[in-house]
Amino acid sequence: MKIHCNYIDGEWISATSGVANINPSNTDETVGWFAHGDARLAQDAVSAAGHARAAWAATGPLQRARLLEAVAAGIAARAAEFANTLSREEGKTLPEAQGETQRAEDIFRYYAGEVLRQAGELHDSIRPGVTVEVTREPIGVALLITPWNLPLAIPAWKTAAALAFGNCVILKPSEVAPACAWLLADVIHAAGFPPGVFNLVMGTGAELGPALLDNTIVSGVSFTGSVPTGRRIADASIATYKKLQLEMGGKNALVVLDDAELNIAVECALDGAFFATGQRCTASSRLVVTRGIYDRFVEEMLRRMSQVRIGHALNPETQIGPVVSQDQLERDLGYIALAKQEGGDLTGGELLERPHPGHYLSPCLVTGLRNDARVCREEIFGPVACVIKVSDYEEALAIANDTQFGLSSGICTTSLKHASHFRRHSQAGLAMVNMSTSGVDFHVPFGGRKASSHGSREQGRHAVEFFTAMKTSYIRA
Ligand code: NAD
Numbered sequence: 001m002k003i004h005c006n007y008i009d010g011e012w013i014s015a016t017s018g019v020a021n022i023n024p025s026n027t028d029e030t031v032g033w034f035a036h037g038d039a040r041l042a043q044d045a046v047s048a049a050g051h052a053r054a055a056w057a058a059t060g061p062l063q064r065a066r067l068l069e070a071v072a073a074g075i076a077a078r079a080a081e082f083a084n085t086l087s088r089e090e091g092k093t094l095p096e097a098q099g100e101t102q103r104a105e106d107i108f109r110y111y112a113g114e115v116l117r118q119a120g121e122l123h124d125s126i127r128p129g130v131t132v133e134v135t136r137e138p139i140g141v142a143l144l145i146t147p148w149n150l151p152l153a154i155p156a157w158k159t160a161a162a163l164a165f166g167n168c169v170i171l172k173p174s175e176v177a178p179a180c181a182w183l184l185a186d187v188i189h190a191a192g193f194p195p196g197v198f199n200l201v202m203g204t205g206a207e208l209g210p211a212l213l214d215n216t217i218v219s220g221v222s223f224t225g226s227v228p229t230g231r232r233i234a235d236a237s238i239a240t241y242k243k244l245q246l247e248m249g250g251k252n253a254l255v256v257l258d259d260a261e262l263n264i265a266v267e268c269a270l271d272g273a274f275f276a277t278g279q280r281c282t283a284s285s286r287l288v289v290t291r292g293i294y295d296r297f298v299e300e301m302l303r304r305m306s307q308v309r310i311g312h313a314l315n316p317e318t319q320i321g322p323v324v325s326q327d328q329l330e331r332d333l334g335y336i337a338l339a340k341q342e343g344g345d346l347t348g349g350e351l352l353e354r355p356h357p358g359h360y361l362s363p364c365l366v367t368g369l370r371n372d373a374r375v376c377r378e379e380i381f382g383p384v385a386c387v388i389k390v391s392d393y394e395e396a397l398a399i400a401n402d403t404q405f406g407l408s409s410g411i412c413t414t415s416l417k418h419a420s421h422f423r424r425h426s427q428a429g430l431a432m433v434n435m436s437t438s439g440v441d442f443h444v445p446f447g448g449r450k451a452s453s454h455g456s457r458e459q460g461r462h463a464v465e466f467f468t469a470m471k472t473s474y475i476r477a
Pocket of ligand 1: 145146147148149150172173174175203204205206208209210224225226227229230232233247248249250280281379381407452
């Protein structure tokens with residue numbers, strides 16, 4: 001039995017036991033065995049990164065750019081292996097997994113270019129004969145903690161940015177889907193980074209978290225995951241004044257107005273609510289629909305949902321893959337039962353039999369509930385969406401904003417006035433017009449407000465805010 005090992009200080013750390021990574025499309029199949037690190041291993045990773053940080057921070061931009069380019073090329077060379085692994089460990093369809101693999105490659109190329117575009121500022125001082133220089137320095141050692149739903153893209157966008165801006169990295173991927181992060185570590189190893197600059201620590205958050213967080217060597221934590229975990233990480237990090245970037249859950253509203261193009265609205269809602277099995281932080285889990293189009297919208301949604309093909313992620317016919325794990329399936333089914341208890345009318349949300357044993361669940365549309373129902377307020381993170389009927393645009397906007405979250409939002413309308421007003425007044429980090437609430441570009445800022453995010457934005461050139469610290473120097477010639 002091959003165990004995929006942790007990677008510390010430029011070495012693969014041999015392990016005698018591992019945990020099985022199970023394919024959700026076929027639970028009889030094991031994708032691989034992955035080492036589970038403990039507190040001691042976490043400390044070794046912290047020390048390795050701490051020792052490597054000064055030399056790495058001092059490397060020139062061209063060397064860093066070339067190494068990041070080599071990672072992009074390494075991902076491209078093994079793209080089929082990445083996509084196949086991603087489909088098997090997470091349950092995304094092959095085209096979805098291929099898209100995520102391409103994104104990871106593009107992200108490394110983007111940050112290879114970004115390294116060479118860094119610049120500082122020069123100011124005349126208010127004091128004669130003095131110049132003020134503003135520069136950015138790496139924060140030092142960055143701890144990157146990632147979830148299972150984008151098991152390649154999120155490790156890629158955090159790692160590429162952290163390395164580009166001169167930081168050493170400890171990557172702690174989700175124990176539910178660590179295979180893509182392991183493959184990424186293999187590509188980074190082959191690219192030839194100095195030892196200790198990149199370290200991979202696989203295992204549970206509960207076991208690794210304290211050792212990774214209770215030290216003064218890690219200077220910043222970039223976390224993506226659920227709100228309760230984010231809160232725990234924030235509490236632990238503040239004791240040692242770590243810089244924090246938290247990207248968490250969502251309960252994103254897609255508003256559909258009477259004047260919307262029905263086909264566009266239904267396309268956006270289907271994609272946002274159900275594709276990628278609804279397992280997206282930007283999923284349209286609340287569909288806020290005005291009275292005049294409500295019946296036609298629901299009827300067309302149900303018609304289209306009945307045609308969607310759910311199955312094995314690697315089957316070319318499949319449009320929606322399985323739920324990632326037994327735990328997540330139980331969570332989804334729990335919320336489906338709650339929706340019934342709360343008085344909702346449900347279509348779908350049934351377990352499906354397929355030739356292979358897997359976590360197959362049909363998309364579930366809930367109608368007849370108000371925005372104060374628990375299923376309309378709490379993140380489910382599965383293929384379940386509630387349709388909320390409202391009178392007009394003003395009520396739709398108020399309902400869209402009436403949530404603890406603020407990640408993504410969208411509006412389907414042909415009214416320029418309402419689209420413009422919504423973009424300005426949606427209390428979310430992302431506002432989409434006639435587009436799905438999910439699906440974002442990698443070269444522009446990504447993040448939310450309220451309980452969805454804390455700290456500066458990820459991705460694009462704005463990632464520099466988190467991964468560097470500013471220095472202001474006063475120089476008298
Ligand atoms: P999770 O919070 O359970 O786990 C996320 C990561 O945190 C995992 O690697 C886990 O091992 C680690 N962890 C858990 N406890 C820890 C601790 N005490 N100390 C240190 N690390 C710990 O989340 P998940 O189930 O993997 O992912 C789903 C969640 O991620 C959803 O809430 C979803 O909305 C969110 N998400 C957000 C974004 C975004 O950009 N806003 C993107 C994708 C997913």
